[in-house]
Amino acid sequence: xxxxxxxxxxxxxxxxxxxxxxxxxxxxxxxxxxxxxxxxxxxxxxxxxxxxxxxxxxxxxxxxxxxxxxxxxxxxxxxxxxxxxxxxxxxxxxxxxxxxxxxxxxxxxxxxxxxxxxxxxxxxxxxxxxxxxxxxxxxxxxxxxxxxxxxxxxxxxxxxxxxxxxxxxxxxxxxxxxxxxxxxxxxxxxxxxxxxxxxxxxxxxxxxxxxxxxxxxxxxxxxxxxxxxxxxxxxxxxxxxxxxxxxxxxxxxxxxxxxxxxxxxxxxxxxxxxxxxxxxxxxxxxxxxxxxxxxxxxxxxxxxxxxxxxxxxxxxxxxxxxxxxxxxxxxx
Numbered sequence: 001x002x003x004x005x006x007x008x009x010x011x012x013x014x015x016x017x018x019x020x021x022x023x024x025x026x027x028x029x030x031x032x033x034x035x036x037x038x039x040x041x042x043x044x045x046x047x048x049x050x051x052x053x054x055x056x057x058x059x060x061x062x063x064x065x066x067x068x069x070x071x072x073x074x075x076x077x078x079x080x081x082x083x084x085x086x087x088x089x090x091x092x093x094x095x096x097x098x099x100x101x102x103x104x105x106x107x108x109x110x111x112x113x114x115x116x117x118x119x120x121x122x123x124x125x126x127x128x129x130x131x132x133x134x135x136x137x138x139x140x141x142x143x144x145x146x147x148x149x150x151x152x153x154x155x156x157x158x159x160x161x162x163x164x165x166x167x168x169x170x171x172x173x174x175x176x177x178x179x180x181x182x183x184x185x186x187x188x189x190x191x192x193x194x195x196x197x198x199x200x201x202x203x204x205x206x207x208x209x210x211x212x213x214x215x216x217x218x219x220x221x222x223x224x225x226x227x228x229x230x231x232x233x234x235x236x237x238x239x240x241x242x243x244x245x246x247x248x249x250x251x252x253x254x255x256x257x258x259x260x261x262x263x264x265x266x267x268x269x270x271x272x273x274x275x276x277x278x279x280x281x282x283x284x285x286x287x288x289x290x291x292x293x294x295x296x297x298x299x300x301x302x303x304x305x306x307x308x309x310x311x312x313x314x315x316x317x318x319x320x321x322x323x324x325x326x327x328x329x330x331x332x
Contacts, residue, residue, distance in 0.1 A: 049113035051080030056111030062097050064089040064318040076305030091321040092133035100128035110323050124148035130177035136184035143178045171199040172210045181226040189224040189233050196221040211253035218242040225273035234271050241268040259298040270319030281317040288317045
């Protein structure tokens, strides 16, 4: 069975971390992809970011690729492109969007086309993966690997108020993605030995605690989200994805439920959980699709956006986020 590039990247990083060998290479990302359509070719030909003026007043889906495509949340129509790619993407409560790539994090305002800030990871040869915003403080956490001559170190950088030089913590696992809960506790998922695990940095703490997951999660640990009650860990296999709802109590972690989106989702990438809506980018017929499912119900998708909605057929998407319009009253 052919292995997805996303799975391959995760396994390679975990192997480098666990082996502790020198000379490791940075994570392997998906190949660059063009999002040009007849409506956007003029803009893209000059390599410029662009956005429809009306886009700033609605919720937007940012799909991390190269460049990034920006879609209307309600219609799936492409409303802009950002001439910035990234291995990871996230957004905060104000609608600001953060793109993680190699040693830098680039921030855009909701509907904006010019970066409003650039943050830098520290270390010998850092390579970023994913990010999350703390709803209680505005801090930005970024998971990354530092490839120095002694091996690969799995670390998390926390930028206070999404600014300045970060505080850096080692997770103790081969970490992948991260999330905050509603009390400001930070969680990262990844590998511990041959199994999955979660590491927690309590709000105000200075050290991660590791929680092995003795129950299977249905594939490689990928994105992690806080669903308002439990942690939700995405487990990806070649043609399927499922989400394990995990309770952390004392020194143990327990899977208390499983969300199973129905459908053949080849090469699923990092998902985004927004209230009761679960968004997953995946491949079908060599083109990217964005599926919507009810959370935690799962089952059949409630909506699917395809290239017929957003234009050019593509072969990869590394992840997505929903950027909320600050002017709108939130319903999620």
